[in-house]
Amino acid sequence: DxxxxxxxxxxxxxxGKRIMLECSQTKGHxxxxxxxxxxxxxxxxxxxxxxxxxxxxxxxxxGYSVSRQAQAKFSxxxxxxxxxxxxxxxxxxSDLRGTTQYFGPGTRLTVx
Amino acid sequence: xxxxxxxxxxxxxQEGEDFTTxxxxxxxxxxxxxxxxxxxxxxxxxxxxxxxGEVKKQKRLTFQxxxxxxxSSLHITATQTTDVGTYFCAGHxxxxxxxxxxxxxxxxx
Numbered sequence: 001d002x003x004x005x006x007x008x009x010x011x012x013x014x015x016g017k018r019i020m021l022e023c024s025q026t027k028g029h030x031x032x033x034x035x036x037x038x039x040x041x042x043x044x045x046x047x048x049x050x051x052x053x054x055x056x057x058x059x060x061x062x063g064y065s066v067s068r069q070a071q072a073k074f075s076x077x078x079x080x081x082x083x084x085x086x087x088x089x090x091x092x093x094s095d096l097r098g099t100t101q102y103f104g105p106g107t108r109l110t111v112x
Numbered sequence: 113x114x115x116x117x118x119x120x121x122x123x124x125x126q127e128g129e130d131f132t133t134x135x136x137x138x139x140x141x142x143x144x145x146x147x148x149x150x151x152x153x154x155x156x157x158x159x160x161x162x163x164x165g166e167v168k169k170q171k172r173l174t175f176q177x178x179x180x181x182x183x184s185s186l187h188i189t190a191t192q193t194t195d196v197g198t199y200f201c202a203g204h205x206x207x208x209x210x211x212x213x214x215x216x217x218x219x220x221x
Contacts, residue, residue, distance in 0.1 A: 035211075040121060042213035043155070043200065090154060099143060099204060103154040 003027045004104035006091050012110045019078040021107050023091030031094045032074040033101065034058075034066060036087040043090070049074055081111040114139050116203045118212035126220050131188040133215045135201030144177055144184045147200045149214070155200055193219050 004025045013019055023032065034046040035058075045058030047066040055066060063085060065077045078085055088108050092101040115138040125131050135144065143162045147155040159168055161177035161184060168175045172195075174187040188195055200214040 040213065043211040094209075099160060099209070100145065100157050101147075101155075101202075101209065102157070106154050 004091060004093055004102055006089075006104040006107050008107060009105065010108045012112065013081055014112050015080075015082055017081050017111075019081050019109065021076045021089055021091075021109070023074045023076070023104055025072050025091075025093045025102075025104075027093050027095075027102060028071075029093035029095050029102070030071065031096070032068065033092040033094070034064075034074065034076045035090045035092065036060070036085075037090060037106075038087050046076065046089075078109075078111075081109075083111045085109065086111045114203065114205055114208060114210045116201060116210045116212040118201060118215050120215065121213060122216050122218070124218045124220065125191050127193060128190050131191050131195070131217060133186050133199060133217075135184045135186075135203075135212055137182045137203045137205070137210075139203075139205050140181050141203040141205045142181075143204045144181075145202045145204065145209070146175055146184070146186055147202065147211075148197050149200065150197045153197075188217075191217075191219050193221055195219055 007022045030051050033048040035043045044060050046064050048056050049068045067075050088106050090106050091104040094101045117136045145160045146158040149155045159175050165179050166177045172189045176185045198214040198216045200211050202209050202211045
């Protein structure tokens with residue numbers, strides 16, 4: 001079984017809809033991250049969490065919110081989706097040293 | 113803030129040719145990591161370099177960390193079609209990991 005899972009894997013939605021992407025991990029890591037990937041722009045950090053009570057904004061947090069429901073779960077919400085949020089979204093985890101990151105399989109989101 | 117740069121973003125090589133790509137940081141790093149993302153896949157950790165001037169090898173891949181700990185290189189000897197994908201470097205500094213934009217390698221058989 002995969003250590004980091006993401007649901008859904010693909011989602012098509014309409015402008016203005018609320019969307020939640022979920023991430024679960026069985027690695028026992030405290031640190032979790034959400035990235036988006038766009039062609040030519042690489043991986044950009046949206047939000048990160050170092051433990052259940054810790055939430056931090058990344059470089060592109062506007063239009064997004066997160067919830068760390070438990071050590072193993074970190075969800076990303078788009079309150080009112082817009083077309084330029086169409087992208088590939090990755091969840092990642094790392095241990096306390098915060099070095100190596102382990103990525104989930106990704107969620108491809110399309111906002112029409 | 114910390115910036116990690118990878119240029120160019122795309123490179124095409126003939127199978128069997130060698131390939132080298134570079135990664136440059138605006139600040140001194142505590143370590144640098146390399147990840148590979150296969151087409152349709154997710155980034156997967158390849159290696160971490162910590163010491164100034166460190167060189168590590170994984171089969172046909174050679175990774176080097178610069179003496180000033182601000183740059184790194186990845187060299188692939190005799191590329192194969194299995195090497196296709198996007199290679200990201202990520203610099204770790206000030207408790208933060210910053211990814212470069214990646215270089216997408218294509219290999220002509």
